Every structure is written in C-alpha cells, then in structure tokens.
Amino acid sequence: MAEFVQKKVEDMRPVLEQMRKLKLFSEREICEITKKLKEYEYKLQRHTKSKEDFLRYIQYEMDLMKLVKQRRERYGITQMKSDIDFTIANKINHLYKDAILKFQDDLRFWIAYMKFCKHVKFHSCISRMIGRMLSIHQDKPKCWHIAALWEIEENNNQQNAKNFLLRGLHFHPDSKLLYTDIFKLELDYVFTKNNKVKSIDISTVRTIRNNSNIPVELQKVFIIYEQAFKRIRDIKFIIELLNITQGYDKTEKLQHKIVSDMVKEYLHEPMMWDTMAHRELKGLIQPSLETDESSMEIQTLKHSSLRDRISNCYKVYQTAVKKIKTEEMWSLFIDCMLEINQETDTLPNFKRKLLKNVLLQCHQAKKLKEKYYLNWIDMLNFDKNNQNSNTQGKLFEILNWATEALPESESLWHAQLHYLLSTNQEELATEIFNKAIDILGKNSLPLFRLKLLHIQAKNPENLEKFFQDALKSEPIISNYIKPIYIEWIVLTKDIHIARRIYDKLCLHPPPCIELHKKMAALELLQPDISLQNARRPHEMTTLQFGKENTDVWMEFINFEMKYGEAIRVSNIYNRAVKTLKPKLADNFITEFSLIKANPELLGISL
Structure with a gap:
C-alpha cells in the first residue's frame, strides 16, 4: 500500500515543486499539501473505500486549484499556468473516473464529473463518458435528457441530440x-x-392523414x-x-x-378551462368550447381590445364553474380575476366589478375560501377608506357571510371584530366577541389581544372586568393575560395588592412562567427592594418548572448573586442538580462551572 501511495504523491511532486519555485506556496505550505495528499491516498488504498473518501479528495483538489488561481492573480504570476492547471485538473479527472468505476450506480458522480469536465473544457472526456453512462443508466430518463442537452448546448449537434432522445423514448x-x-x-x-x-427536406416528412x-x-x-x-x-x-x-x-x-x-x-379538468381562459385573455385564437349541453357553448372570436379579452376570459370561467362545481375551479377563476385587478391603470372599475361578481357567485355556491373572503374584505375596506358611502353596509354584510360560512376561521372573526370596534359599535362587538370565543375556544387569543388594545385605548375603566373574564378562559389565554394583569395592578394600584394577587395567580392552573418572570422584574423596580418578596417568584418558578428548565435555576442564582445573598447559591445549586432530569443536570453543571470561572458573564465579581 505504501508504495502505491508514494508513487501517487511522486507523480504530483513536479507540479508541487513548480508552485514552490514560483512562490505560489511557501515551503511549509507545500509540506502541508504533500501531507494531505498522502492522507487521502492512503484512504483510497484501503480495502473498503467509501464515497465520502473520494468526494473529500476531489473537493480538496478543487479547492487547491481555486487557491492556485487566486494566488496567481494576487501575485501576478503567469508562468507555468497551463502545466500546473492541467496537472491538477487531470488528477481530479482520474479521481472522478475511479469513483465512477467503483460506484457506477450512483448517478451523482456521473453528473458531477460532467460539470467538472465542462468547467475545465475536457469535452472529449464527456463524449466518451456519456456512452458509458447510458449503457449503465439507460433505465433513467434523466440520463438521456442530460446526453441530449450536452449535444445541443456544447456540441451544437441537434441530430445527435435527437438520436439520444429517440433511443431514450424507446426505453421510456x-x-x-x-x-x-x-x-x-x-x-x-x-x-x-x-x-x-427553415427550409428542410420535405421528403423526410410523412403525410399525416386527416391533418x-x-x-x-x-x-x-x-x-x-x-x-x-x-x-x-x-x-x-x-x-x-x-x-x-x-x-x-x-x-x-x-x-x-x-x-x-x-x-x-x-373537459372535466379545471386546468384545461383555466388555460383556455388565459388564452382568451391574451387574445389567442382557439376553437369554440362545445359541450354536450347547448347552454354551455361559447363562441370565441379574436378580440383586440382589452375589455373584450377580459370579457371573453370571464365568460370561459363562467362556463367552467357551471360544468365543474368544485372549489378548485372557483379558486382558479378568482385567482385570474385578482391577477387582472393588479393592474389598475386601465379599466379599473370594470375589472373590480367582475371580481366582485365572481366573489359573490362563489360565496353563493359555498366554495369561497378564507383567503378570498379576506381579499374581498380588504377590497371593501379600501373602498371605505376612499369614502365610498355604499361600502359600509356591504362590508358588514360580507363580514357576516364570511363568519357564517367559515365559523372556524380566526382571521375572519378578527376582521369582523376589528370592523365593529373601529366603527364604535361596542354592544355588537361584545356580542360578536362572545360568539367567536365560544366557537374558536383556544384559538381565540388574537381576539383577546385585539379587544385588550381597544379597551386600553377607549375604555380603561373596563379593564378589570376584561382581565377577570380572560383569566377564566382557555389556559393559553389566561396564561397570556396573567403577566399583563399583574403589571397593570402594579401600575394602577400598588405592589402590595399585586403581591396578594400574584400569590393567587401563581397557584391558578396551568402554571405560567411569564407571570413569575414579570413579577420578579416588577419587584426589582421597587424603590425599596424586598428580598423576601423578590425571591418568591424565583422559588415558585423553580418549583413549577425546575425539572425541565435549567434557565430558571440560573436566573435564581443570578438574582442571589446580584441582589440577594451569595451564600444561598450553593443551596440553589444542590437543589437544581437533584431536581433537574439527568441530562439537563449535566448541562446545568457545565453552565454553572463556566459562570463560576467567569463571573463577569453575570456582570458581578465573586
């Protein structure tokens, strides 16, 4: 094995020596390159070779080639350029060939090799390799595609490309x-x-009957x-x-x-109708769409005006949704109308009218998706903002339609509630809010957020009742409200009341880590910090979350080091190691050791 490795390295010695003499690399770098070459060669001489061994070696040689180019450009060295580049490229070429021979079933090697040959202009190697690839991988259509593409793009030989494709179609x-x-x-x-x-040999073309x-x-x-x-x-x-x-x-x-x-x-494929409609929009000539039902016939003519093309496109879709009464067909119809409405410089009113018509028809057919209801609402909101007096009532009507059609949609309820709150319809907004949270359950958090912002801005006197109602709601909602509520108590009342309420909230299931963090932060904001009260949130956090969360223990330690009693740290540390799950305990010990060795990480001195 050693002789073969030495022989391979010796083959590269002349080019390495040239690079050293030209000062592309230093003596030390040449030694490092030689050492690396030996390592890779030894791996390839093993009885069991892996793909990774070849890939790493090839990548190393390619990186070397790239580095040589960069050094040459940096130092302005042009001597021996072709000799050095060819030697390295030839080495990579042989590595690829050996890899392909060893792992010929892996198509990735073949494709990567062809890309490499193209890069270094070893075109003759690719031509030879294509034949071998097709003999082994003729069961893969992609290989015939690659072969044809090579002939077209690199050899400019359409006939060879056609032969490859015809042979490929014979197998596939x-x-x-x-x-x-x-x-x-x-x-x-x-x-x-x-x-x-082009003028072509007509004698090569057979006559096609009936065409x-x-x-x-x-x-x-x-x-x-x-x-x-x-x-x-x-x-x-x-x-x-x-x-x-x-x-x-x-x-x-x-x-x-x-x-x-x-x-x-x-005729029953939505994509066919979608294609026909888009062709009408582009003004392309096409046959009439005839079906078994005379009422479904459309006579298509070539129209030059944009209005005629849009109208004809609309008619095709109208026929389609009568024929194919599916959500997919309606969605294609609406998508096209939305696309048309993106350009508003010409026929804006006409385009918008068609879009509104199809949205209404789709709603009536009970096929309108959530995103299209939202598009409809946005469109009417735009009209409302532009002081269109007829829009206000229509917008509320559509919001009702939307939530009735899709009662599980949080986004539609949110849009309806936002409209009612923004128009100061407080009683109706409360009614809709209660109805929505009954239906949505745990998914109604965005509605609580919206109502909270509204009450804070318009009716702060109702905040207490809102908080109390929210705390009785789904766990995800009550846990969101708890830290906000306790902060509000501190800001509007005092810390003593907040402490009493915190004592109740922290025992209210499910446990809320954000509540403890908020209370701990609020205690530290007081003019006279009470260590006993400031320590309590950390005690509760470690009690409720200490088994699976190392951060709560580190925050407790951080608190004692900065504000409390450093003597308590060892006790907290021992409790943490006993409480945490084994793997987390190991992580905690490592983290604590780092903090102990570098106390400046906590901004303190031990």
Whole structure:
C-alpha cells in the first residue's frame, strides 16, 4: 500500500515543486499539501473505500486549484499556468473516473464529473463518458435528457441530440421529460433564431392523414405531439407542450390542434378551462368550447381590445364553474380575476366589478375560501377608506357571510371584530366577541389581544372586568393575560395588592412562567427592594418548572448573586442538580462551572 501511495504523491511532486519555485506556496505550505495528499491516498488504498473518501479528495483538489488561481492573480504570476492547471485538473479527472468505476450506480458522480469536465473544457472526456453512462443508466430518463442537452448546448449537434432522445423514448415511451425535450428540439430545428421557417427536406416528412391543414414543415413536430398525447394522459403535460408552442411564430394551427384535443379529452379538468381562459385573455385564437349541453357553448372570436379579452376570459370561467362545481375551479377563476385587478391603470372599475361578481357567485355556491373572503374584505375596506358611502353596509354584510360560512376561521372573526370596534359599535362587538370565543375556544387569543388594545385605548375603566373574564378562559389565554394583569395592578394600584394577587395567580392552573418572570422584574423596580418578596417568584418558578428548565435555576442564582445573598447559591445549586432530569443536570453543571470561572458573564465579581 505504501508504495502505491508514494508513487501517487511522486507523480504530483513536479507540479508541487513548480508552485514552490514560483512562490505560489511557501515551503511549509507545500509540506502541508504533500501531507494531505498522502492522507487521502492512503484512504483510497484501503480495502473498503467509501464515497465520502473520494468526494473529500476531489473537493480538496478543487479547492487547491481555486487557491492556485487566486494566488496567481494576487501575485501576478503567469508562468507555468497551463502545466500546473492541467496537472491538477487531470488528477481530479482520474479521481472522478475511479469513483465512477467503483460506484457506477450512483448517478451523482456521473453528473458531477460532467460539470467538472465542462468547467475545465475536457469535452472529449464527456463524449466518451456519456456512452458509458447510458449503457449503465439507460433505465433513467434523466440520463438521456442530460446526453441530449450536452449535444445541443456544447456540441451544437441537434441530430445527435435527437438520436439520444429517440433511443431514450424507446426505453421510456411514457417519459414526459423526453417527449418535452424532443418536442422543443424539433421546434428549434424548424425555426431559426429570428423565427423564420427553415427550409428542410420535405421528403423526410410523412403525410399525416386527416391533418393536411398542418404546415408541412411542422408535421414532424405534430407526429411527436400526437404520440405524446396518446401515451401520456396528463393535462399538465399537454399544457406544457402548448406553452412551449406559444413561444414560436407560425404555430397557430398546431396550437389549434392541441387546444382542440384538450377540449375533447379533458373537459372535466379545471386546468384545461383555466388555460383556455388565459388564452382568451391574451387574445389567442382557439376553437369554440362545445359541450354536450347547448347552454354551455361559447363562441370565441379574436378580440383586440382589452375589455373584450377580459370579457371573453370571464365568460370561459363562467362556463367552467357551471360544468365543474368544485372549489378548485372557483379558486382558479378568482385567482385570474385578482391577477387582472393588479393592474389598475386601465379599466379599473370594470375589472373590480367582475371580481366582485365572481366573489359573490362563489360565496353563493359555498366554495369561497378564507383567503378570498379576506381579499374581498380588504377590497371593501379600501373602498371605505376612499369614502365610498355604499361600502359600509356591504362590508358588514360580507363580514357576516364570511363568519357564517367559515365559523372556524380566526382571521375572519378578527376582521369582523376589528370592523365593529373601529366603527364604535361596542354592544355588537361584545356580542360578536362572545360568539367567536365560544366557537374558536383556544384559538381565540388574537381576539383577546385585539379587544385588550381597544379597551386600553377607549375604555380603561373596563379593564378589570376584561382581565377577570380572560383569566377564566382557555389556559393559553389566561396564561397570556396573567403577566399583563399583574403589571397593570402594579401600575394602577400598588405592589402590595399585586403581591396578594400574584400569590393567587401563581397557584391558578396551568402554571405560567411569564407571570413569575414579570413579577420578579416588577419587584426589582421597587424603590425599596424586598428580598423576601423578590425571591418568591424565583422559588415558585423553580418549583413549577425546575425539572425541565435549567434557565430558571440560573436566573435564581443570578438574582442571589446580584441582589440577594451569595451564600444561598450553593443551596440553589444542590437543589437544581437533584431536581433537574439527568441530562439537563449535566448541562446545568457545565453552565454553572463556566459562570463560576467567569463571573463577569453575570456582570458581578465573586
């Protein structure tokens, strides 16, 4: 093993010596590099090799190559550039080849190797490697895709790329990826960069029955599409092909064929209707949407004006929601109308009217999602803020509709309560608040927060009753209120009353750590600190949370060191070690040792 390692290192010796002479690296750095090379080589000479060994070695060599480049640029050294770079790159090349030979089932090595070869311009290595990769990984469509992509982007050889894709489709006749690749490749072949039709050998194109309206130069593309349509029954895939086609001029007839097939085969797919509606919005020519019901027919014409295009798009969706009465179809309809309304410079009133209509229709169909109710409310709030007198009553009506339709939605109740409070409808707001918290239960905390802010600002005399009611609510709500309440008592009454109330609250289940922290902080704000009273919150915190929380013990120790009696620290420490769970106790001991060794961490001196 040692001889092989030494041989590998000796092979790198000349280039290392060159780097030393050029002063790219110091003598010490060259020794370090040599040592590292030996370590990696020994790992690769072991009987059992791991992927990580190869990956780490390759990464080290690539980092070395990068460092050489940086040093050369920094010091302005250009001598021996090609020799040094080639030697390191060649070493990486051999490492990749050895890794691929050892772990040929791992496609990541193949892909990483191809990227490396592309980076260092070892193009001939990739061409040879592609054949090997495909012979081993022919069961993976991605490999055929990679091979074709290489031929197109690097070798500019469309014919080789096409051959790879056709061979790939032989093994994977249902591959969306390969069909998409060859479909786009044929379109690229037909059209030049300036989108003018190429002259091609028409004799190579077979005639397609019943599709004589397809231009001759596009018939190969049509054949590919036709096969893909038969093999892959997926509306998303067909839409992807249609979108690709739209990127080329003079493909209207091909688009017409694809759209016609979509209408025939995917009449009950929401995405088909969504695609048709968006095509109307763009003013693209397409066949009429005909269904078995005469009432569902739409005659589509080419319109040039924006208003006509929007109207026609709206009509397609109206037909769709009659045909497909699902939440998904309605959501696609609303999303499109929202998208249209993002641009407000043209036809703002017309666009907004259509959006409001569809929101109302979707609500009536009981398919409107929470987020769309919120969009609707935001839109009406905007109108209200712009002094639209008709909006006030409509907004309240829709808020009621929303909470009736989705009573479990905290956001909708919050919006309704906010509206009532902001319009000073106190009695109705209280009624809605009580109704909402009965339905939402533990999820009603945001409503309590909103009402608390309102009472603090408008009716502070009602705070005591609010606090008392909140403390009787769900645990998550009462625990949120406890520290706020105790602080309010201190600010509006005095610390003595707060202490009595704290003694009751700290025993009120469930325990609340924030209550103890707040009371401890309030005690330290008093002009004359009472150690006995200031110590009590820490005692209660460690009693209630001391088994699973090391911080409460450290805060207790911190308190005694800064304000209390340092002699108590050892007792608190012993209690903590006995009370905490074993793993947490170990962490606490370590943390305490650090504090003891560096008392300045607590801002004190021992």
